[in-house]
Amino acid sequence: MDANIVTDTKYKNIDRKKRSKNLKYIKKTWMLYVFVLPAILYLLILHYFPMYGIQIAFKDYRVTQGIIGSEWVGFQHFAEFFGSYQFWQLLKNTLILSFYGLIAGFPMPIILAILLYYTVNKKLKKVTQMVTYMPHFISTVVFCGMIFILLGHDGIYNQILHNLGFKGIEFMTKGENFRHIYVWSGVLKGMGWSSIIYIAALTGVDPQIHEAAIVDGASKFQRIKYIDLPTILPTIMILLILNLGRIMGVGFEKAYLLQNNINIEYSEIISTYVYKVGMQGGQFSYSTAIGLFNNIINFILLITVNRVSKKLSNISLF
Amino acid sequence: MKRRFLNNDKTFDRVVTVLVTIILIAIFYPLFFIVIASFSDPTMIANGKVIFFPKGFNVEGYEYIFQDKRIWIGYYNSIRYSFFGTLLALFITIPAGYALSRRDMKGKKVIMMFMIITMYFQGGLIPTYLVVKSLGLVNTPYILMILGSFSVFNLIITRTFYKSNLPHELQEAAEIDGCTIGQYFFHIVVPLSKPIIAIIALYYGVGHWNAFFSSLIYVTDNKLYPLQLILRDILISGQTIDVTTSDPEVIERLKQIARTIKYGVIIVSSLPVILVYPFVQKHFVKGVMIGSVK
Numbered sequence: 001m002d003a004n005i006v007t008d009t010k011y012k013n014i015d016r017k018k019r020s021k022n023l024k025y026i027k028k029t030w031m032l033y034v035f036v037l038p039a040i041l042y043l044l045i046l047h048y049f050p051m052y053g054i055q056i057a058f059k060d061y062r063v064t065q066g067i068i069g070s071e072w073v074g075f076q077h078f079a080e081f082f083g084s085y086q087f088w089q090l091l092k093n094t095l096i097l098s099f100y101g102l103i104a105g106f107p108m109p110i111i112l113a114i115l116l117y118y119t120v121n122k123k124l125k126k127v128t129q130m131v132t133y134m135p136h137f138i139s140t141v142v143f144c145g146m147i148f149i150l151l152g153h154d155g156i157y158n159q160i161l162h163n164l165g166f167k168g169i170e171f172m173t174k175g176e177n178f179r180h181i182y183v184w185s186g187v188l189k190g191m192g193w194s195s196i197i198y199i200a201a202l203t204g205v206d207p208q209i210h211e212a213a214i215v216d217g218a219s220k221f222q223r224i225k226y227i228d229l230p231t232i233l234p235t236i237m238i239l240l241i242l243n244l245g246r247i248m249g250v251g252f253e254k255a256y257l258l259q260n261n262i263n264i265e266y267s268e269i270i271s272t273y274v275y276k277v278g279m280q281g282g283q284f285s286y287s288t289a290i291g292l293f294n295n296i297i298n299f300i301l302l303i304t305v306n307r308v309s310k311k312l313s314n315i316s317l318f
Numbered sequence: 319m320k321r322r323f324l325n326n327d328k329t330f331d332r333v334v335t336v337l338v339t340i341i342l343i344a345i346f347y348p349l350f351f352i353v354i355a356s357f358s359d360p361t362m363i364a365n366g367k368v369i370f371f372p373k374g375f376n377v378e379g380y381e382y383i384f385q386d387k388r389i390w391i392g393y394y395n396s397i398r399y400s401f402f403g404t405l406l407a408l409f410i411t412i413p414a415g416y417a418l419s420r421r422d423m424k425g426k427k428v429i430m431m432f433m434i435i436t437m438y439f440q441g442g443l444i445p446t447y448l449v450v451k452s453l454g455l456v457n458t459p460y461i462l463m464i465l466g467s468f469s470v471f472n473l474i475i476t477r478t479f480y481k482s483n484l485p486h487e488l489q490e491a492a493e494i495d496g497c498t499i500g501q502y503f504f505h506i507v508v509p510l511s512k513p514i515i516a517i518i519a520l521y522y523g524v525g526h527w528n529a530f531f532s533s534l535i536y537v538t539d540n541k542l543y544p545l546q547l548i549l550r551d552i553l554i555s556g557q558t559i560d561v562t563t564s565d566p567e568v569i570e571r572l573k574q575i576a577r578t579i580k581y582g583v584i585i586v587s588s589l590p591v592i593l594v595y596p597f598v599q600k601h602f603v604k605g606v607m608i609g610s611v612k
Contacts, residue, residue: 029423031498032417032420032499035414035417036413038413038468039411039414039468039473042464042467043433045449045453046446046464046465047436048436050445050446051440051445053441053445053449054445056448067448112341115334115337119334124338124342125338128338130599133602137524137591137595139528139530139549141528141550142549142584142587145554145580146584149352149581150348156366159366188344188345219325221330252531253531275535278443278444279535284448287444288442291442292442295442299438
């Protein structure tokens with residue numbers, strides 16, 4: 001503190017000047033901080049307070065004793081989860097659904113965007129865009145309801161197969177079909193909406209490059225390969241990193257809604273298990289530990305992928 | 319072989335057209351079928367007669383839907399939650415997005431960090447539930463309006479919009495004229511924000527309308543059920559029949575038209591989105607483009 005007391009008048013003046021400048025600044029811009037306050041409060045209460053509550057994963061949480069009063073138990077809940085007979089099954093289902101979903105779902109919007117971009121018939125292009133965006137706005141509940149109705153034993157697809165003289169397909173009554181239905185229905189629901197960002201990126205390609213390529217006699221296919229794809233590569237990489245960082249976060253809603261006794265062996269994933277153990281079973285600490293495990297793996301994945309991408313292509317999120 | 323085939327531009331165009339048409343049909347047909355089936359005779363549907371056109375025009379499904387009290391309660395609740403939730407969301411997002419877009423705001427990097435962290439790391443289900451519970455918000459309509467009323471992603475979109483659409487000179491000119499930040503925001507920024515308000519309101523509105531998870535967790539009182547929970551009962555759990563009816567004749571009839579009820583309920587619940595869709599569709603690309611600029 002003592003060192004801060006400057007006796008020299010010259011410094012004193014500068015100090016005063018600085019202070020008055022700061023005061024002026026605060027007087028001028030305090031409103032901006034009022035503007036961000038609601039957002040900060042929202043995140044503080046609904047995101048940061050819960051982070052504080054994560055500690056119950058290492059405690060034996062009792063409602064009567066509260067978060068602070070409950071007894072520490074260390075990694076007991078984690079050990080219990082890793083040792084449980086469901087652990088590998090849950091991890092396997094979660095990872096398979098995510099990676100399968102990523103492999104099937106990630107390239108589709110890119111392909112759709114390029115196809116739409118090169119559609120000669122403008123009307124077809126417009127209609128397809130309008131229709132493919134639509135499923136994004138259908139709620140998960142309605143979407144799952146549609147899957148049950150349309151793919152059921154006497155659903156429309158089986159009716160069409162019957163009419164054509166084929167045998168029907170038991171989409172819903174075979175557990176192993178769950179993965180395919182989950183992933184491909186997701187592809188249909190999301191591809192249109194996700195394609196928008198690539199269409200935007202494609203529109204950003206300098207038309208002069210295309211013109212030069214046309215003069216040189218490049219075919220459309222060659223132009224996609226040598227001009228469009230390389231130009232939108234940064235967008236592709238960023239979205240890939242983002243998607244990989246969410247790999248463990250397979251949607252609770254859809255898995256939960258499509259779940260039944262027949263497919264439970266394939267459809268029980270970490271998020272649905274966390275819900276069942278925590279909300280339905282009331283095992284708060286155990287459930288939080290499982291959720292935290294999931295979160296940490298996700299986080300590590302995101303950072304690793306980001307670093308790898310940074311090294312390989314100089315593209316990264318942070 | 320294949321390469322030469324695709325390098326012919328005429329063949330390439332044809333391949334593109336065919337593929338786009340296949341994708342179009344794959345997505346359009348199920349939606350189309352739900353619509354025509356909701357107007358058809360249930361026995362015709364069961365026999366596979368309804369494929370391209372509605373057969374045996376029938377609105378009985380809709381009649382039952384409109385008599386079902388649950389649907390009305392759900393509709394009322396969903397409208398309530400979506401309306402106030404979206405209003406709150408705009409109130410939180412738009413000013414914050416504007417403030418963080420200003421060059422002269424000190425500490426905005428720290429604030430952005432504070433926000434972005436929450437995109438990648440969350441407390442999880444139970445800790446969040448405990449916080450909501452300790453605030454006394456479980457089983458109240460308020461929690462369903464509050465949850466989902468702020469997303470960092472939407473904030474970034476808003477901030478980017480202001481960064482690229484509000485010239486800095488405008489702010490300087492206003493300052494010279496002695497305009498305070500509050501005056502500048504309400505009299506100049508907000509009137510110029512129509513496009514971003516529309517897009518952000520659409521994102522939040524659809525999010526609130528379709529929210530299922532939060533209501534599943536935080537609401538157990540039937541009277542507070544939003545439409546999505548009622549839809550779950552009807553579409554997934556198969557509780558097509560209104561539990562209040564005990565007339566065996568009615569129940570028998572309901573069993574027959576259970577399927578049309580399901581089709582109808584899909585249409586009825588998606589109606590608000592379908593009605594808004596044509597008006598906002600043209601803004602989608604713009605909205606996502608704003609969001610994609612880093």
